[in-house]
Amino acid sequence: MTGIEIVNLNKRWATFDAVKDVNFTVEPGTLTVLLGPSGCGKSTTLRLIAGLDTVTSGTIRIGGRDVTDAPPARRDLAMVFQSYALFPHLSVEENIVFGLKVRRVPADERRRRLNRAVEILGLGPYLGRKPSQLSGGQQQRVALGRAIVAEAPICLMDEPLSNLDAQLRHDMRREIRNIQRALGMTMVYVTHDQIEAMSLADQVILMKAGHIEQKATPEELYLKPATTFAARFIGTPPMNLVGLADGAGGAVVKGTAARMFEGRGEGLLMGLRPEQIRVGEEGMLPVIVRNVEYHGADSILECEAGEENITVRVDGVRPIAVGSRLSLSWEPEAMHVFDRESGFVQPVR
Amino acid sequence: MYRIRTAVTPWLLLLPAAVLLAAFTHFPAVMTFISSTFQTPRGKRPAKFVGMDHYASMLSDPVFVAALKNNAIYALGTVPASIALAMLMAVIVNSAIKGKALLRMSFFLPTVLPMIAVANMWLFFYTPGYGLIDQFLGLFGFHGRNWLGDPETALGSLMVLAVWKEAGFFMIFYLAALQQISPSLGEAAALEGAGRWYFFRRVTFPLLMPTTLFVMINAFINSFRLIDHVIVMTRGGPDNASTLLLYYVYNVAFRYWDTAYASAITVVILIVLALLAFIQFGILDRKVHYK
Numbered sequence A: 001m002t003g004i005e006i007v008n009l010n011k012r013w014a015t016f017d018a019v020k021d022v023n024f025t026v027e028p029g030t031l032t033v034l035l036g037p038s039g040c041g042k043s044t045t046l047r048l049i050a051g052l053d054t055v056t057s058g059t060i061r062i063g064g065r066d067v068t069d070a071p072p073a074r075r076d077l078a079m080v081f082q083s084y085a086l087f088p089h090l091s092v093e094e095n096i097v098f099g100l101k102v103r104r105v106p107a108d109e110r111r112r113r114l115n116r117a118v119e120i121l122g123l124g125p126y127l128g129r130k131p132s133q134l135s136g137g138q139q140q141r142v143a144l145g146r147a148i149v150a151e152a153p154i155c156l157m158d159e160p161l162s163n164l165d166a167q168l169r170h171d172m173r174r175e176i177r178n179i180q181r182a183l184g185m186t187m188v189y190v191t192h193d194q195i196e197a198m199s200l201a202d203q204v205i206l207m208k209a210g211h212i213e214q215k216a217t218p219e220e221l222y223l224k225p226a227t228t229f230a231a232r233f234i235g236t237p238p239m240n241l242v243g244l245a246d247g248a249g250g251a252v253v254k255g256t257a258a259r260m261f262e263g264r265g266e267g268l269l270m271g272l273r274p275e276q277i278r279v280g281e282e283g284m285l286p287v288i289v290r291n292v293e294y295h296g297a298d299s300i301l302e303c304e305a306g307e308e309n310i311t312v313r314v315d316g317v318r319p320i321a322v323g324s325r326l327s328l329s330w331e332p333e334a335m336h337v338f339d340r341e342s343g344f345v346q347p348v349r
Numbered sequence B: 001m002y003r004i005r006t007a008v009t010p011w012l013l014l015l016p017a018a019v020l021l022a023a024f025t026h027f028p029a030v031m032t033f034i035s036s037t038f039q040t041p042r043g044k045r046p047a048k049f050v051g052m053d054h055y056a057s058m059l060s061d062p063v064f065v066a067a068l069k070n071n072a073i074y075a076l077g078t079v080p081a082s083i084a085l086a087m088l089m090a091v092i093v094n095s096a097i098k099g100k101a102l103l104r105m106s107f108f109l110p111t112v113l114p115m116i117a118v119a120n121m122w123l124f125f126y127t128p129g130y131g132l133i134d135q136f137l138g139l140f141g142f143h144g145r146n147w148l149g150d151p152e153t154a155l156g157s158l159m160v161l162a163v164w165k166e167a168g169f170f171m172i173f174y175l176a177a178l179q180q181i182s183p184s185l186g187e188a189a190a191l192e193g194a195g196r197w198y199f200f201r202r203v204t205f206p207l208l209m210p211t212t213l214f215v216m217i218n219a220f221i222n223s224f225r226l227i228d229h230v231i232v233m234t235r236g237g238p239d240n241a242s243t244l245l246l247y248y249v250y251n252v253a254f255r256y257w258d259t260a261y262a263s264a265i266t267v268v269i270l271i272v273l274a275l276l277a278f279i280q281f282g283i284l285d286r287k288v289h290y291k
């Protein structure tokens, strides 16, 4: 099995740093997700690993071997392109086995791998068609098929499910995970969908504007966000960031006298996940309900506390009237404190 | 707003183009065929209907047979050569190399020059003894040779010029087609370990087929249509070794003034070209992948 090591990777386009000092390791046989908003450098990082673009500086090791300057073919990896990169003049079948023919895989072995991929991806009825005769989602599955049949030790995927409907996306996600585990593949998977990242990854690398914001397991990313960006990127609705101020005997929520913890509060933000807040008559923070949104299984309350707004998610449909006064409470570990300027997490006193 | 919505409207819109086409293409073609079945009128003698006589006499006309043979060699030699060269130049000029703007320009330059100017330039290249080609070959100890004056080399010399002139023009079409091909195809193939030649054979070449079909038909037509260089450089000589069909038509019509016979040869040229176009479309069109 083969792992990937990225050391101090940089990529500069003319005057623009697309990737800045990126370091991470993908353990053999695991799945790492590159997550981040559009334009943050996910595809660029993936293309550098594949060898399709040259690095500005830094080192890429695959299986312990320095491949920084090696051509793509020497890196022993398969890739699903964001733009699919299907050959328009070849049929679905020929597209899928293109690489196997290049590598002179014997015909019966080719057939075996093709049949398996076709079954997983449900491409059976389309084998004879040209890509232009397929829907976007079907094309995407052909691109996936090409990567699956390669059975390369490393597989890079650039938003391979972005064009599928919710049901198919869910099924494909599970299939990808199964194949990855069954074949012991090392996989780097790019997405901007946090749910995809959380459900697939052994390790999530959260990127922002070319640098790594946080690398962690999905649980850690959810429970211990390292920055305000990470805090807001994961979870729906996103984490509340409540402005704090200096108050009598400690930090208070801006515009209130509710003491949150000892010490200064000015210049800090308090992070609270909407689903980790309880509502009741008694609590730590008195609020006024400003809006209630029913979502079926749960409801979203928009609450006001002094100068700040706080979103709370409660189970089921509760008879809470707009304008009513409630009090919020939470477990100590649900509270995160960030520096307002730098965005970094601070130890809670 | 009132709109005229009758079956007449589309025909009215087509009318101007149809009139021009009929007046300057279809009508002359029909007239050419009609006049090819009559004797050329001379003095007071009126034109007499002779049916297919002109066509029959072509077979025993040694100059016509020579011109037909020359033209076949000329077409079968210059068309594939200029297409292959055009493709090669386009691939080179499309890749990421230094100075490609300059290369593109120099490849395209022959196209911009008028055929007469090109022919004059090459007349100098081919000059026996001190022409560019003899001077160059002289460096390697070859003797000077009369390229255009020798029946062995006259046609070949014209063909070289034609390839040089046409390839640059066709390159532009190939370049446009190459730039339509997504670079990610090359990347996907490179990841799979496909070499450049393999990629060209399996991907680039098939994707260029629509262009090739278009270029090929044009190239064949040009090989029957362009004779400026024959007039400037060899006048069909020596001993009709470089006579092409259209040049022979020109001679028959405007030097011997046998316009009826010239019409008959013209009809033959038209039929040959139409056949070639039908064959190319018929056979290749089914194999070509259109986007």
Ligand SMILES: Nc1ncnc2c1ncn2[C@@H]1O[C@H](COP(=O)(O)OP(=O)(O)OP(=O)(O)O)[C@@H](O)[C@H]1O
Pocket: A013, A016, A018, A036, A037, A038, A039, A040, A041, A042, A043, A044, A045, A082, A192
């Ligand atoms: N060839 C290039 N020249 C200049 N800038 C580029 C080039 N390719 C990408 N960039 C820039 O680099 C940045 C990162 O691009 P990248 O494609 O890696 O984004 P991404 O994270 O994959 O986004 P998305 O989720 O939209 O695919 C972008 O701001 C983009 O404009």
Ligand SMILES: [Mg+2]
Pocket: A042, A043, A044, A082, A158
């Ligand atoms: Mg991308």
